Amino acid sequence: MSSVGHLFSYIAAPGLLSSGPVRIAALVGAVVAITSGTVGVFTVTRGQSFAGHSLADVATTGGSGAFLIGLNQFWGFLVFGVGAAAFLEIIGVQRRRGRDVATGVVLGAALGVAALFLYLGSVTTSTTGASFTVLFGSIFVIAPSTVPVLVASGVIAVIVVVVLSRVLLLSSLSPDIAAARGVPVRLVGATYLMALAVSVSLAAVAIGAVLSTALLIGPAATALRVARGPERAMATSAVIGVIATWLGIILAYDSYYWPPRGHGWPVSFFIVAFVAVFYLLTYLRRPSRRGRAQAAAGPSSPRGPRGPKGPAEQAGPGERACSAAS
Amino acid sequence: MFSGFMMNTWIAATIVAIIAGMVGFFAVLRGSTFAAHAIPNGAFAGAAGASLLGISTLTGLAVFSVAGALGIGALGRRTRHDVATALALVLMLGLGALFVSVSSQYAQETYSLLFGEVFGISPDELLPIAGLAVLSVAAIVVVFRPLMLSSAMPEVAEARGVSTQRIEITFLLIMALATSMTVPVVGALLMFSLMIGPAAAARSFTSRPGLAIALSVAFGLVTVWTGIAISYETNWPLGFFVGVLGAVFYLVGRAWAGARRTRTVRAGRVPAAVTA
Numbered sequence: 011m012s013s014v015g016h017l018f019s020y021i022a023a024p025g026l027l028s029s030g031p032v033r034i035a036a037l038v039g040a041v042v043a044i045t046s047g048t049v050g051v052f053t054v055t056r057g058q059s060f061a062g063h064s065l066a067d068v069a070t071t072g073g074s075g076a077f078l079i080g081l082n083q084f085w086g087f088l089v090f091g092v093g094a095a096a097f098l099e100i101i102g103v104q105r106r107r108g109r110d111v112a113t114g115v116v117l118g119a120a121l122g123v124a125a126l127f128l129y130l131g132s133v134t135t136s137t138t139g140a141s142f143t144v145l146f147g148s149i150f151v152i153a154p155s156t157v158p159v160l161v162a163s164g165v166i167a168v169i170v171v172v173v174l175s176r177v178l179l180l181s182s183l184s185p186d187i188a189a190a191r192g193v194p195v196r197l198v199g200a201t202y203l204m205a206l207a208v209s210v211s212l213a214a215v216a217i218g219a220v221l222s223t224a225l226l227i228g229p230a231a232t233a234l235r236v237a238r239g240p241e242r243a244m245a246t247s248a249v250i251g252v253i254a255t256w257l258g259i260i261l262a263y264d265s266y267y268w269p270p271r272g273h274g275w276p277v278s279f280f281i282v283a284f285v286a287v288f289y290l291l292t293y294l295r296r297p298s299r300r301g302r303a304q305a306a307a308g309p310s311s312p313r314g315p316r317g318p319k320g321p322a323e324q325a326g327p328g329e330r331a332c333s334a335a336s
Numbered sequence: 337m338f339s340g341f342m343m344n345t346w347i348a349a350t351i352v353a354i355i356a357g358m359v360g361f362f363a364v365l366r367g368s369t370f371a372a373h374a375i376p377n378g379a380f381a382g383a384a385g386a387s388l389l390g391i392s393t394l395t396g397l398a399v400f401s402v403a404g405a406l407g408i409g410a411l412g413r414r415t416r417h418d419v420a421t422a423l424a425l426v427l428m429l430g431l432g433a434l435f436v437s438v439s440s441q442y443a444q445e446t447y448s449l450l451f452g453e454v455f456g457i458s459p460d461e462l463l464p465i466a467g468l469a470v471l472s473v474a475a476i477v478v479v480f481r482p483l484m485l486s487s488a489m490p491e492v493a494e495a496r497g498v499s500t501q502r503i504e505i506t507f508l509l510i511m512a513l514a515t516s517m518t519v520p521v522v523g524a525l526l527m528f529s530l531m532i533g534p535a536a537a538a539r540s541f542t543s544r545p546g547l548a549i550a551l552s553v554a555f556g557l558v559t560v561w562t563g564i565a566i567s568y569e570t571n572w573p574l575g576f577f578v579g580v581l582g583a584v585f586y587l588v589g590r591a592w593a594g595a596r597r598t599r600t601v602r603a604g605r606v607p608a609a610v611t612a
Contacts, residue, residue, distance in 0.1 A: 054416070054419055057416065057418055058418075059370065059416075059418035059419055059421070059422040060369065060370040060373070060418055060421075060422075062422075063370070063373075063422060063425070067525075110367050110369040110370060111364055111367075111369055111532065111536045113369065114369040114370075114372070114373065114528070114532040114536070115532060115533055115536060115582065115583050115586045116583070117373065117528070117529075118526075118528055118529030118532055118533055118578075118579045118582050118583060119529070119579045119580055119582065119583035120579070121525040121526065121528070121529060121575070121579050122526065122529060122575050122576045122577070122578060122579015122580050122582075122583075123576065123579065123580070124525075125451040125523075125525070125526070125573040125575035125576050125579070126572060126573055126575075126576035128451070129451075129572065129573045129576075218433070221426055221429055221430060221433065223422050223425065223426050224426035224429075224430065227419060227422040227423060227426070228422075228423060228426065231415065231419045231423065274437075275434060275437065275438070276433045276434060276437045278429075278430060278433045279430045279431065279433050279434040279437075281430075282426050282427060282429070282430030282433075283430060285426070286423065286426070286427050286430075289423060293414070
């Protein structure tokens with residue numbers, strides 16, 4: 011942590027912390043990162059990465075629809091995201107086989123509608139930049155009036171997932187045992203999907219629909235490689251997400267002074283880059299035979315936070331999770 | 337509607353629908369729907385990079401889609417497949433965001449790369465598209481038997497000495513090949529709808545592979561032809577019609593399969609689908 015502070019004085023451009031948009035971006039970015047990181051742990055555990063990504067893309071459609079009728083984009087994202095989550099639940103996202111296809115068909119239709127909305131938008135308002143903003147986000151131009159809503163929905167999603175975490179983990183890893191213990195597996199799954207939709211809509215507003223997947227999956231996948239137990243994994247994931255987001259914001263702010271001059275690089279690019287680097291670092295640290303054996307064991311044994319582990323892994327990752335969480 | 341410049345559109349769209357139908361069948365069968373979404377989307381980033389460097393769009397698309405396929409294959413060996421796909425996708429899209437923003441005047445081009453520009457195809461674009469199409473069909477024909485076996489029964493394929501890993505990479509590369517040629521025509525986002533919608537519908541109608549591929553291609557052709565015709569008349573984007581028609585085909589297929597199941601009670605199939 012101190013090294014980050016040390017680095018900060020070198021890499022932060024003058025005026026970073028006194029800029030209003032940057033403050034809002036840092037706040038919203040942190041909220042998004044924490045929400046996505048927390049929710050994402052279960053997205054990865056449940057193998058719903060595609061559903062998560064699709065919800066973000068479907069939310070894009072809502073965003074462009076809201077743009078068309080002049081509403082705040084956040085509401086468009088939220089309404090379409092939650093609606094799509096409900097639809098996915100009905101057509102059976104809980105079944106392993108066939109759900110990817112069903113998800114894909116919903117996604118394809120939604121993208122078609124997005125194409126139409128963006129086209130109509132460009133016809134009626136003669137702005138062509140809308141598609142770029144909707145897809146890749148604009149963390150520096152968030153209206154201050156939206157911030158309370160963003161924060162509130164993020165907090166709700168996090169609370170839901172944290173409260174449900176134990177039940178969720180059980181029903182994700184072995185639905186049969188969960189059902190035998192009296193857990194309403196389907197209801198838990200549906201509730202989780204709603205939380206996922208809310209967090210994805212948040213991320214879509216902040217770093218763009220397409221790239222919200224990065225914050226949802228990247229930190230969570232990294233955390234699941236290094237941390238144990240759902241609580242630690244969620245905390246680690248949230249911390250990784252926040253670090254990636256803040257570093258991304260700092261560098262994007264700096265990049266106004268980089269070539270080509272006078273034109274900043276996109277925040278999304280930096281955030282994705284950091285997320286990917288963090289994930290790949292976990293491989294450098296521990297290129298053990300165990301990891302490969304686990305991957306070979308197939309998708310039916312997800313990299314769950316539970317289960318017997320080899321002694322070689324016990325020291326490294328645990329220590330790392332603690333230092334990251336504190 | 338069939339004047340000179342529109343002929344190119346019809347030919348290109350027909351080629352694209354045939355390839356998408358064939359590749360899509362295997363994508364649906366193997367459950368690689370997410371990869372079918374990720375590779376075209378990631379290839380979009382390559383196109384943006386190519387236009388930044390001033391090289392041909394097709395080169396950029398090819399480089400990025402192949403890199404995406406190899407990345408998914410390599411990462412997928414170590415971690416869960418959907419996570420690997422998601423990470424490869426966001427990495428390529430992050431680069432795409434960078435490329436697009438560095439060249440600030442590409443907003444319109446972004447739109448056409450994502451959603452297609454089927455009415456702007458020139459005759460000299462047709463040749464590479466046709467060449468890549470022949471190549472992808474040939475590749476599918478060559479690996480048809482092992483690909484079919486490892487998609488339908490991975491364990492049996494493994495036991496017979498077919499490497500699932502190698503087949504997976506081969507299939508992803510075929511998909512990349514198909515993608516780099518189709519993205520300029522129907523766009524990254526709609527290439528995906530064209531691969532999944534018709535193929536998923538075809539599978540609901542029949543379980544025989546040959547017939548399913550033929551049906552998938554036929555549905556794809558109907559989708560793009562209808563789409564182009566309506567799009568030409570209304571000026572609305574082709575992508576809208578492709579996406580919606582794909583979903584309609586799928587829903588009809590599901591309804592048909594459901595009706596057939598209630599007619600002839602095939603108890604064996606339902607639990608298999610649930611537990612698998």
